[in-house]
Amino acid sequence: MIRLILSCEHGGNDVPDEWLPRRRCDDLVLTSHRGLDLGALELARELAQACAAPLVFATVTRLLIDLNREQGSRTMFSPEAFELDEDDRQLLIERYWRPHHEQVESLLRQALDAGDRVLYLSVHSFTPVFDGRERKVDLGLLIDPGRAIDAELARHFATEFERRRPGLAIAMNEPYSGLEEGLDRAMRARFGDRDCMILTLELNQRFPQGDGAAWRALRQAITATVRQLLEDPELQRS
Numbered sequence: 001m002i003r004l005i006l007s008c009e010h011g012g013n014d015v016p017d018e019w020l021p022r023r024r025c026d027d028l029v030l031t032s033h034r035g036l037d038l039g040a041l042e043l044a045r046e047l048a049q050a051c052a053a054p055l056v057f058a059t060v061t062r063l064l065i066d067l068n069r070e071q072g073s074r075t076m077f078s079p080e081a082f083e084l085d086e087d088d089r090q091l092l093i094e095r096y097w098r099p100h101h102e103q104v105e106s107l108l109r110q111a112l113d114a115g116d117r118v119l120y121l122s123v124h125s126f127t128p129v130f131d132g133r134e135r136k137v138d139l140g141l142l143i144d145p146g147r148a149i150d151a152e153l154a155r156h157f158a159t160e161f162e163r164r165r166p167g168l169a170i171a172m173n174e175p176y177s178g179l180e181e182g183l184d185r186a187m188r189a190r191f192g193d194r195d196c197m198i199l200t201l202e203l204n205q206r207f208p209q210g211d212g213a214a215w216r217a218l219r220q221a222i223t224a225t226v227r228q229l230l231e232d233p234e235l236q237r238s
């Protein structure tokens, strides 16, 4: 049996009231890809429901504190968006970053200790145009290619997904490398020697920004793919 555990670090652009006085950025920035991962939480929730899997998610804006960062990261905060002193930063870490990381870690540990093979899936999205250049990839699968079980998982994912949505561009480690800083990398450091497949999904925001039908079809294809992978006999025994 493969146990699915989901997380979504950039699910919203909430600014809790007490932090409003520290805000420097305008609404345009807050509602852009810099403020949240558009569509990511919608997909994560759909996956959680379809697969009866636990989902750890956050809706505080990544401009206030970026939960997809590791302890001591230099980019956890955005000084141009919020003016924070050292006490503020510590408070934000304790209130948002630590509980999120600890919850994911604890779910993974419990499932692994129970003897299950685990699939940890972190759901994100990326802006279709970055620095004036259009990104061609529709769905990115971020992994550590050096981990055999993750590479095999990504291959199976791509095959199953392409069968359902031929013509869409699915790519490994695009638009980012799976080796970059993130909660996935932090969990690899913790559980890299355990029976735990770790994958970050990056979906192109042109889908949630576009017409509803293509977005719905993409969500359905991803959900059906993940359900299939959880039952995949090759993934269960490899």
Ligand SMILES: [Zn+2]
Pocket: 009, 010, 037, 068, 123, 124, 125
């Ligand atoms: Zn993200």
